[in-house]
Amino acid sequence: MSAERVVLVTGGNRGIGRAIAERFVRDGYRVAVTARSGEGPEGTLTVRADVTDAAAVDAAFTEVEQKLGPVEIVVANAGITKDTLLMRMSEDDFDSVVATNLGGAFRVVKRASKGMLRARFGRVILISSVVGLYGSAGQVNYSASKSALVGFARSLTRELGGRGITANVVAPGFIETDMTAELPEETQKQYKASIPAGRFATPDEVAGTVVWLAGDDAAYISGAVIPVDGGLGMGH
Numbered sequence: 001m002s003a004e005r006v007v008l009v010t011g012g013n014r015g016i017g018r019a020i021a022e023r024f025v026r027d028g029y030r031v032a033v034t035a036r037s038g039e040g041p042e043g044t045l046t047v048r049a050d051v052t053d054a055a056a057v058d059a060a061f062t063e064v065e066q067k068l069g070p071v072e073i074v075v076a077n078a079g080i081t082k083d084t085l086l087m088r089m090s091e092d093d094f095d096s097v098v099a100t101n102l103g104g105a106f107r108v109v110k111r112a113s114k115g116m117l118r119a120r121f122g123r124v125i126l127i128s129s130v131v132g133l134y135g136s137a138g139q140v141n142y143s144a145s146k147s148a149l150v151g152f153a154r155s156l157t158r159e160l161g162g163r164g165i166t167a168n169v170v171a172p173g174f175i176e177t178d179m180t181a182e183l184p185e186e187t188q189k190q191y192k193a194s195i196p197a198g199r200f201a202t203p204d205e206v207a208g209t210v211v212w213l214a215g216d217d218a219a220y221i222s223g224a225v226i227p228v229d230g231g232l233g234m235g236h
């Protein structure tokens, strides 16, 4: 049953979002991805949308609804970093990160909720980060945007939990994508030393958890924060 459902993953053209979309395709779901550039993996429907633009998000959902049907599972994955120390952080560094990471989730989930309420079924999965709750020097903007997703998912759970809709947060640690490739080698080495698993993860290791949360086995899990971080954030 669950494998026939319609999934939308934001930022599915590369990185973690792409791996998530690939997993859903592999498991037989009908999968759409949003992309500003490029294309989603084979077997997906790619729709154009910048998640900071509510009209573009609305149009993307309309296209998915017309081509695949109502979105039953939404993965808010699109995200950016603009790292710098607070003293040097500009208004734009702060606002653009919050508008993408938190505002993007708001726009996408709000639009998805209409169809989910009608269907009395929905899975909302928000991609946060270990630094949301752990904190990270130079990432006040990013960390704030990611911890806010926890309040978002928990409030949504209280609003819509009685309608067959779950909302959960996945908090990855360090994952091998373009985002972490930007880090200087020395910084990467230091991070690896502080991760109990002693390594970064592959995007596919995050994807497995997301697909599991979307499935029938996770029907009674809501408002949870699931770490996929090799033990980095333990206790948070």
Ligand code: NDP
Pocket (backbone or CB within 6 Å): 010, 011, 012, 013, 014, 015, 016, 017, 034, 035, 036, 037, 038, 049, 050, 051, 052, 077, 078, 079, 080, 100, 101, 127, 128, 129, 130, 171, 172, 173, 174, 175, 176, 177, 178, 179, 180
């Ligand atoms: P990448 O930088 O590899 O990819 C980011 C994705 O988000 C791209 O598809 C990008 O699209 C999309 N995106 C960014 N801004 C927008 C926007 N305004 N509208 C639409 N799409 C947008 O990142 P990752 O795959 O590493 O990260 C994915 C998510 O996982 C992010 O939310 C990130 O914060 C989170 N995360 C990543 C970790 C890591 O170690 N890599 C750790 C913890 C969390 P485009 O190609 O068009 O730019």
